[in-house]
Structure formats: structure tokens, C-alpha cells
């Protein structure tokens with residue numbers, strides 16, 4: 001109990017004094033996860049809508065694989081990305097290991113299946129609603145996809161937020177490919193792991209509360225933005 | 235009469251997973267004005283319309299319009315038994331087909347506004363389509379179908395579940411649409427409506443066309459026993 005209280009106090013002081021290190025790693029956390037999220041959405045949303053409107057041979061398999069990959073263990077993703085990016089690996093020449101870019105790559109791999117699966121779920125429902133009309137209007141495949149993506153944008157936002165949640169709280173993969181290097185690749189989650197290991201529970205808890213506050217703030221902000229945009233039942 | 239007619243259907247059959255939905259159908263429509271398809275529930279009216287429109291698969295037989303199939307399709311529109319509403323505002327729903335055909339936003343929205351006024355939705359342009367009443371939803375579907383100026387409009391029970399007044403309003407719109415040269419092929423359960431609107435009648439039973447004549451002949455001297463029973467209001471087996 002004393003530790004929790006200490007953590008709260010620590011978090012409070014870290015924030016009100018604009019602690020420079022805290023500021024830096026928080027921004028890096030946001031930078032890594034938001035960049036990964038944007039890239040993941042650019043891949044996952046078109047993929048999800050394609051899976052909703054197009055009937056092809058391997059469709060069910062792809063959907064099944066995506067669903068299974070939602071539970072992909074981040075540590076394993078980190079390990080694989082590590083091997084690929086390490087100096088002797090196929091992408092070693094780019095020298096990306098232990099950089100924020102490597103962390104972004106790992107998080108994209110972790111987030112894509114999650115966002116794609118959740119998005120596909122709601123797009124498929126919408127497609128059963130719209131199917132007859134869009135077939136009758138004879139619209140192109142791309143127009144179908146765009147219509148679905150636009151009209152399901154609220155559900156897609158939820159999918160993106162789930163992806164953000166998975167990314168911002170993730171530690172296994174970015175620890176391996178980033179290395180938790182001070183002033184280079186340290187983010188909130190890896191810092192928490194480090195401080196816990198060192199036995200500085202108050203600092204670790206303080207960072208933890210900052211992380212929670214950050215996740216909640218981003219969620220509220222995005223929901224606030226989307227609500228002011230359109231008022232309605234969807 | 236539009237350039238799509240005469241329509242010749244021979245041996246056309248549509249099935250899904252082994253179940254025959256409708257057919258085999260032999261039919262010849264000259265397409266003068268309004269053709270009403272009637273028949274008991276499950277007799278294949280919806281399936282027939284969807285097959286003619288080309289949205290239900292044609293498993294056997296032929297459907298020949300006076301123009302090639304894809305041209306014919308581009309000149310048709312379909313109003314569904316249950317209105318399909320996009321999760322958008324009323325005006326965005328009505329403008330949607332124009333936008334998909336590449337018309338500029340401004341022109342599309344202008345024409346959508348005109349049509350919404352024509353069907354009496356002018357006061358609710360920015361409401362979410364889902365918030366409309368059943369009758370208003372039907373009007374929206376009608377405006378959206380008509381906005382591309384189709385030569386042929388399919389209507390699947392456009393007045394089901396509407397009261398007398400809403401039905402009259404929809405019928406008035408349909409009559410003005412028909413008067414402006416659009417041919418209609420519609421289904422209905424309302425024999426009064428069939429009598430008011432139809433030039434030709436197609437009577438469906440068990441997935442087949444049982445009788446196809448002019449409305450006058452059908453309502454005064456039906457040829458088959460089943461049609462007579464249907465007109466009397468008996469249950470047709």
C-alpha cells in the first residue's frame with residue numbers, strides 16, 4: 001500500500017516539475033506507438049475492407065490467420081524482428097537495430113492483425129447491410145471499400161484505439177529490438193521494467209500512472225474529436 | 235416506352251445452393267408503362283425482379299433486353315422490399331449514386347436536393363437516414379433510385395407496411411415518374427394498388443409465371459383458377 005501511495009506522489013511530482021527525462025520518454029512512447037499505429041492502419045483498414053467485399057479462394061484462411069495473429073506474443077515478434085535486423089540478418093545493412101524505427105517495425109507487426117480483425121468484424125456486418133444496394137448500383141470494388149470504410153469510421157476508430165492500447169502498453173518486443181537505451185530507445189514501458197528490476201518501485205509506479213493517464217487521455221481526446229465531428233447514432 | 239424493351243425471357247431460372255428461387259420463366263414484356271407482379275408470399279416475386287435486374291444469378295435460360303445487358307443494367311434502378319439505408323444523412327443517401335458515377339459534389343447535392351423536395355423530404359436533408367419513419371425511408375429509397383434518371387425502375391413492394399396516406403403519396407410519385415417516361419416493374423400485395431397502377435399484370439405462383447396479361451383482362455376475366463381464387467382473396471395453394 002505504501003508503495004502505491006509513494007508511486008502516486010512520485011507521479012505527481014514528476015509531472016508538476018516537468019521532469020525532463022519523463023518528458024523525453026513519454027514523447028518517445030507516443031512517437032513510436034502513434035507512428036506504428038498510423039502505418040498499421042494504412043495496412044489493416046484497406047485489408048479489412050478488401051476481405052469484407054471480395055470473395056477469393058484464400059479469404060477464409062486469411063481471416064483465420066489474422067484472428068489467430070491477434071494473440072501474437074510480442075516477445076516472439078521482437079525476437080524475429082531482431083534476427084531480421086541484426087547485422088548478420090537480411091536487413092542488417094540498414095543498421096536499424098536498437099533504433100526507434102526498429103521498435104516501430106515490431107509494433108506495426110503486432111498491431112496490424114488486431115486492427116484488421118476488429119475492423120473486418122464491423123465492416124463485414126455493414127457489408128451484409130449494404131450488399132444488395134451496392135451490387136444494384138454496380139459500383140466498383142474500390143468504391144465499395146471506400147463506402148464501407150467511410151460509413152464504419154466510428155467502429156474503425158475503436159479498432160484503432162484497441163491497436164493503440166496494445167502498442168502503448170507493449171514491452172516485450174520493443175525491449176528486444178530497442179534495447180532500452182537511455183536517450184535513444186527508452187520508452188515508458190521499458191523504463192518501468194528497468195526501475196522495477198532495480199527495486200525503485202515508487203519511480204516504476206510513478207511511470208506506470210503516467211502511462212495509464214496517457215492512454216486514457218489519448219482515448220478521450222480521440223473520442224471527443226470524433227463526437228464533435230458528427231452527431232448521430234453511428 | 236423506353237429503349238430497353240421489348241424484354242424477352244426464356245427458360246430463365248435462378249437458384250441458390252440447389253434451391254430454385256424462381257423459374258423456369260418464359261415472359262415477354264413490351265414494357266408499356268407499369269407492369270405489376272403479384273402472387274402469394276414466397277411465390278418468387280422478389281427473386282424474379284432481382285433476376286431480371288441482374289443481381290440474382292441466372293442459372294439457366296436467357297434474359298434479352300433490346301440493348302446489351304450491361305447497357306440495360308446501367309439504365310435500371312431497384313427499390314428493395316426493405317429499404318437499404320446508408321449510414322449517412324438523407325441528402326448524402328440520395329446523392330450517393332450520382333457521386334459513384336463521378337458527378338461533382340456540388341451538382342450531385344443540388345440534384346439530390348431537388349429530388350428530396352419532389353418526394354417530400356426537403357425538410358429533413360441533414361437528418362441521419364436511420365431516423366426517418368418507415369414511409370419516409372421508402373421515399374428516400376425512391377428518390378435515390380430515381381436520381382440517375384433510369385429508364386426502368388424496379389420496385390419491390392414499395393408500399394408494404396405503409397398506411398393509406400403514405401401509400402397515396404408514394405403512388406402519386408410513381409405515377410408522375412411513369413408519366414415522365416420511366417417504365418416500372420413492381421410487386422405489390424395490394425390488389426387495389428395493382429388495379430390503380432398496372433397496365434400489365436404478371437401473376438406468380440410457386441416460382442413460375444402463372445399468367446401474364448393486360449391488367450384489364452386480368453382483373454375482369456382471369457384465365458386460370460388460381461388467379462381467380464387469388465383475386466377473390468382465397469388462399470392459393
Ligand SMILES: Nc1ncnc2c1ncn2[C@@H]1O[C@H](COP(=O)(O)OP(=O)(O)OP(=O)(O)O)[C@@H](O)[C@H]1O
Nearest residue numbers: 250253254255273274275276277278279280281282
Ligand atoms: N437467399 C435465399 N436463400 C434461399 N432461399 C431463398 C432466398 N431468397 C429467397 N428464397 C426462397 O425463394 C422463394 C421465393 O422467395 P421470394 O423472396 O422471391 O418470394 P416473394 O414472392 O418475394 O415473397 P414475399 O411476398 O413474401 O416478398 C421463397 O421460398 C424463399 O424462401
Ligand SMILES: [Mg+2]
Nearest residue numbers: 279280315390
Ligand atoms: Mg418479396
